[in-house]
Amino acid sequence: DVKVTQSSRYLVKRTGEKVFLECVQDMDHENMFWYRQDPGLGLRLIYFSYDVKMKEKGDIPEGYSVSREKKERFSLILESASTNQTSMYLCASSSWDNGYGYTFGSGTRLTVV
Amino acid sequence: SQQGEEDPQALSIQEGENATMNCSYKTSINNLQWYRQNSGRGLVHLILIRSNEREKHSGRLRVTLDTSKKSSSLLITASRAADTASYFCATSYYQLIWGAGTKLIIKP
Numbered sequence: 001d002v003k004v005t006q007s008s009r010y011l012v013k014r015t016g017e018k019v020f021l022e023c024v025q026d027m028d029h030e031n032m033f034w035y036r037q038d039p040g041l042g043l044r045l046i047y048f049s050y051d052v053k054m055k056e057k058g059d060i061p062e063g064y065s066v067s068r069e070k071k072e073r074f075s076l077i078l079e080s081a082s083t084n085q086t087s088m089y090l091c092a093s094s095s096w097d098n099g100y101g102y103t104f105g106s107g108t109r110l111t112v113v
Numbered sequence: 114s115q116q117g118e119e120d121p122q123a124l125s126i127q128e129g130e131n132a133t134m135n136c137s138y139k140t141s142i143n144n145l146q147w148y149r150q151n152s153g154r155g156l157v158h159l160i161l162i163r164s165n166e167r168e169k170h171s172g173r174l175r176v177t178l179d180t181s182k183k184s185s186s187l188l189i190t191a192s193r194a195a196d197t198a199s200y201f202c203a204t205s206y207y208q209l210i211w212g213a214g215t216k217l218i219i220k221p
Contacts, residue, residue, distance in 0.1 A: 004155075042213040043156075043201070090155055101146045101158035102209065109153070 003027050006091050006105035013112050019078040021108055023091030031094045032074035033102070034058075034066065036087040043090065049074055081112045119202055119215040127220050132189040134215045136202030137182075145178055146209070147187050148201045156201065159187075192219045 007022035025032065033048040035058075045058030047066040055066050063085060067075045074093075078085055088109050092102040120135040136145070144163045148156040162169045162178045162185065169176045175188040189196055197219045203209040 006155075040213070043211040045208070048208070088153075092156075101148070101161050102156070102203075103158065104148075104155035106155045107153070 004091060004093055004103050004105040006089075006108050008108050009106060011108055011110045013078075013081050013110065015082060015112055017078075017081045017112075019081050019110065019112075021076040021078075021089055021091075021110070023074045023076070023093075023105055024072055025074075025093040025103070026072065027093060027095070027103065028071065029093035029095045029103070030071075031096070032068065033092045033094075034064075034074065034076045035090045035092065036060070037090055037107075038087050046076065081110075083112050086110060086112045119200065119212045121215060122213070123216045123218070125218040125220060126192060128192055128194055130192055132192050132196070132217055132219075134187045134200050134202075134217070136185045136187070136212055138185075138202075138204045138210075139183065140204075140206065142180075142204040142206055144205045145176075145185050146203045146205065147174075147176060147185075148203065150199045150201065150214070152198070159200075189217075192217075194219050194221050 004025045013019050034046040035043045037043050044060050046064050049055050049068045052071050065077045088107050090107050091105040094102045118137050144161050146161045147159045150156045160171050160176050162176050173190045178185045199214040199216050201214045203211045
């Protein structure tokens, strides 16, 4: 019963390419989040959204943008991929009640060459 | 910005033993959550404890929260090889703020 789906598990892109990472949730959650995870740095919040067409910057938004046209879908866009954006990207969703914490996708390991 | 700090950073125990991980945080919270991450995978929510709760159980998991000391502990009893993973605490006020994780290895 997959609840948060990230479109790719592994992705290899070239420097300068525009990269789209897609995330879809089927739990009707209001809130969606994009994190990146790097060894020794833990999880860092890139962007989040509390509602459709809403977006808020997290701790490290530079070089990224997001789109939330529908409640169930939250896309992360790397406008011009760079090698320092090689990382594990994790999407998560939650409801306002937050009684059950965040639900994460399986992650996308992006390599920029 | 990290608020939670897990302790220890790494823990290696024999299968069947109990594993205890600690989390300290700095500011006020609404709740504290524990997550598990298997190597190269997404995080799985384990348990949430609200700021007005002191202890919570879920199967082999026991979580305590001491808001006066700004700390929480996660106890896994009768550990199994499948418990090998990284464990993260995250504190919630308006957003989740994450610790760096404890890497737990269960030796068969």
